[in-house]
Amino acid sequence: MKIKLIAIGKTDEAFLEEGIQKYLKRLKHYHQVEFTIIPDIKQGGKFTADKLKEEEGKLILQKVQEGDHLILLDEKGKNFTSSEFAGFLQKKLNAVTTNLVFVIGGAFGFSPAVYERANDKISLSKMTFSHQMVRLFFTEQLYRGFTILRGEKYHHD
Numbered sequence: 001m002k003i004k005l006i007a008i009g010k011t012d013e014a015f016l017e018e019g020i021q022k023y024l025k026r027l028k029h030y031h032q033v034e035f036t037i038i039p040d041i042k043q044g045g046k047f048t049a050d051k052l053k054e055e056e057g058k059l060i061l062q063k064v065q066e067g068d069h070l071i072l073l074d075e076k077g078k079n080f081t082s083s084e085f086a087g088f089l090q091k092k093l094n095a096v097t098t099n100l101v102f103v104i105g106g107a108f109g110f111s112p113a114v115y116e117r118a119n120d121k122i123s124l125s126k127m128t129f130s131h132q133m134v135r136l137f138f139t140e141q142l143y144r145g146f147t148i149l150r151g152e153k154y155h156h157d
């Protein structure tokens with residue numbers, strides 16, 4: 001089973017890309033994690049927010065295979081401490097036999113179709129972050145989660 005992380009649009013800041021790559025590299029020691037970027041919709045700036053979410057949603061759902069366990073990163077999702085998130089991750093690793101797919105929405109979030117397909121919604125904070133920054137925050141939290149599960153000295157409660 002792979003862990004997949006999907007985001008919309010190229011990471012636009014070198015300082016974010018550097019951090020994301022740093023945690024993806026560290027994650028290799030724990031699990032197979034695949035990061036996929038869905039290219040921005042051409043002329044998307046001319047779309048309404050709802051239309052853009054709908055088109056992005058179609059592309060997101062094309063990447064999700066039948067049976068995949070789809071978890072949305074969403075500011076209105078379940079809130080965890082990092083240790084609780086590690087527990088959530090462990091439960092998914094035990095129970096899910098298909099891919100575990102985490103998705104970060106586009107600048108306006110997700111379409112109703114994506115919400116409908118989702119198995120879980122998790123939040124990193126009640127605050128809203130840019131979809132660019134969430135990539136870095138989440139890869140770090142995923143890494144932190146694995147270190148907690150292994151009892152390594154990275155996280156200190």
Ligand SMILES: C[S@@+](CC[C@H](N)C(=O)[O-])C[C@H]1O[C@@H](n2cnc3c(N)ncnc32)[C@H](O)[C@@H]1O
Nearest residue numbers: 073074075104105108109123124125128129131
């Ligand atoms: C700028 S936010 C979208 C905000 C909002 N839904 C809207 O109406 O515009 C872009 C994406 O970043 C992710 N995101 C932002 N803040 C988050 C948080 N606190 N926890 C988890 N994901 C977050 C979500 O995937 C969200 O769809």
